[in-house]
Amino acid sequence: xxxxxxSHGHFFDAAKHTACPYCGVGAEAVxxxxxxVPDHVGAATPVxxxxxxxxxxxxxxxxxxxxxxxxxxxISPVVGWLVCVEGPDKGRDFRIHGEKNFIxxxxxxxxxxxxxxxxxxxxxxxxxxxxxxxxxxxxxxxAAGLVxxxxxxxxxxMKLTSRDIVEVGKSKLMFWPLCDDKFHWD
Amino acid sequence: MTTNFIGTDGFVYAPGNAQAVGRREDQQDSFGFSDxxxxxxxxxxxxxxxxxxxxxxxxxxxxxxxxxxxxxLEHYASKQPGEPITQAxxxxxxxxxxxVFDFATSVGxxxxxxxxxxxxxxxxSGLYWMSVGDSALYLCREGSLTQLNHPHTLGARxxxxxxxxxxxxxxxxxxxxxDALTSYIGAGAIAEIDSPSExxxxxxxxxxxxxxxxxxxxxxxxxxxxxxxxxxxxxEAADTLIANALARELPHQDNVTVLCVRVTxxxxx
Numbered sequence: 001x002x003x004x005x006x007s008h009g010h011f012f013d014a015a016k017h018t019a020c021p022y023c024g025v026g027a028e029a030v031x032x033x034x035x036x037v038p039d040h041v042g043a044a045t046p047v048x049x050x051x052x053x054x055x056x057x058x059x060x061x062x063x064x065x066x067x068x069x070x071x072x073x074x075i076s077p078v079v080g081w082l083v084c085v086e087g088p089d090k091g092r093d094f095r096i097h098g099e100k101n102f103i104x105x106x107x108x109x110x111x112x113x114x115x116x117x118x119x120x121x122x123x124x125x126x127x128x129x130x131x132x133x134x135x136x137x138x139x140x141x142x143a144a145g146l147v148x149x150x151x152x153x154x155x156x157x158m159k160l161t162s163r164d165i166v167e168v169g170k171s172k173l174m175f176w177p178l179c180d181d182k183f184h185w186d
Numbered sequence: 187m188t189t190n191f192i193g194t195d196g197f198v199y200a201p202g203n204a205q206a207v208g209r210r211e212d213q214q215d216s217f218g219f220s221d222x223x224x225x226x227x228x229x230x231x232x233x234x235x236x237x238x239x240x241x242x243x244x245x246x247x248x249x250x251x252x253x254x255x256x257x258x259l260e261h262y263a264s265k266q267p268g269e270p271i272t273q274a275x276x277x278x279x280x281x282x283x284x285x286v287f288d289f290a291t292s293v294g295x296x297x298x299x300x301x302x303x304x305x306x307x308x309x310x311s312g313l314y315w316m317s318v319g320d321s322a323l324y325l326c327r328e329g330s331l332t333q334l335n336h337p338h339t340l341g342a343r344x345x346x347x348x349x350x351x352x353x354x355x356x357x358x359x360x361x362x363x364x365d366a367l368t369s370y371i372g373a374g375a376i377a378e379i380d381s382p383s384e385x386x387x388x389x390x391x392x393x394x395x396x397x398x399x400x401x402x403x404x405x406x407x408x409x410x411x412x413x414x415x416x417x418x419x420x421x422e423a424a425d426t427l428i429a430n431a432l433a434r435e436l437p438h439q440d441n442v443t444v445l446c447v448r449v450t451x452x453x454x455x
Contacts, residue, residue: 009218
């Protein structure tokens with residue numbers, strides 16, 4: 001099998017393909033300078049190149065392409081904080097970024113209260129920053145657990161002001177804004 | 187005849203590559219090998235093999251992975267004899283990140299478009315790699331498979347939490363985001379990089395495999411190991427691995443790319 005390298009660095013069998021089957025680029029001229037050595041003449045099976053696309057992958061369950069946004073990489077600027085003042089995570093601070101920030105026990109949550117078993121794993125509640133109004137809101141989550149703002153149950157979005165207490169499970173979180181009328185990122 | 191890479195360490199590195207779309211509509215994986223004709227470069231930089239798995243809608247994922255591979259190959263190729271391999275790999279991965287980030291920004295999709303990347307450099311001082319994301323680098327030796335790189339997924343982080351007793355294995359297993367990447371190329375800053383500080387020794391008979399996740403989600407480590415070990419050469423190993431992955435007929439088979447490198451003694455005929 002005569003293997004040829006195209007200019008994109010793909011190897012292919014020039015006896016079977018006139019151009020690279022991976023990118024369509026022609027073979028590089030390899031005479032002279034190439035140092036070739038005899039290959040084990042294996043009974044190579046034909047390349048199972050690109051099969052037909054098959055069924056349209058519209059739903060795409062379980063694919064890995066979603067990016068887990070690690071808030072520690074500074075990908076989006078911080079707009080405020082929640083500080084745990086009561087509960088297993090007491091003393092920890094959590095960054096609030098633009099738009100919706102989900103609160104839950106799973107480490108994939110934006111605000112991950114991993115130590116509080118009474119917090120729902122996913123989307124117990126959320127805190128949102130509206131950059132147009134420069135306002136913060138607390139919203140009820142999709143899980144069964146309740147969320148309280150200053151001891152009041154949150155059924156609909158409620159506006160947050162500095163030092164408000166958001167309560168989920170056994171955890172109490174004090175809200176502290178960075179962005180307001182005096183400071184904002186854009 | 188094949189285009190082998192002749193190492194100055196007395197080894198011959200025979201490359202093989204294969205790729206399939208799976209059940210996706212387009213191919214978002216890219217790959218490449220360095221130029222085996224450049225024997226002067228081989229003497230210090232060795233042979234480079236790279237796989238990138240793009241993400242982002244439509245053609246953007248494909249463009250991202252192509253840019254990552256191109257930038258990486260180009261910048262590693264500019265390595266001078268005195269430059270440490272780790273430094274050249276570091277330069278190359280930063281250039282790849284910048285290239286993809288610039289592209290993503292230009293199409294207004296900064297941080298929604300990106301790529302994984304795993305690159306292996308077979309050098310006179312051993313095997314080095316540079317890995318970002320969940321593409322895999324395996325060493326197949328005497329029938330057993332070892333994953334050399336550490337994947338950057340939420341699942342890998344959860345596994346650490348489970349090991350420390352901070353999370354139950356059940357919670358980790360059902361986390362819907364366990365396959366999500368914690369680091370990727372194209373964000374404008376790379377969150378995590380996996381790269382050894384010293385080269386790993388390879389030996390005649392070893393097969394080194396670089397692949398996108400489409401392979402290891404279809405085949406077990408045992409299957410990958412068995413197929414790679416029994417193949418006559420690197421190209422047959424790559425072809426057979428792809429054929430076996432597709433034979434699973436997984437309803438959501440992802441793009442799959444496999445690069446194999448078989449190490450032999452220079453004198454081998």
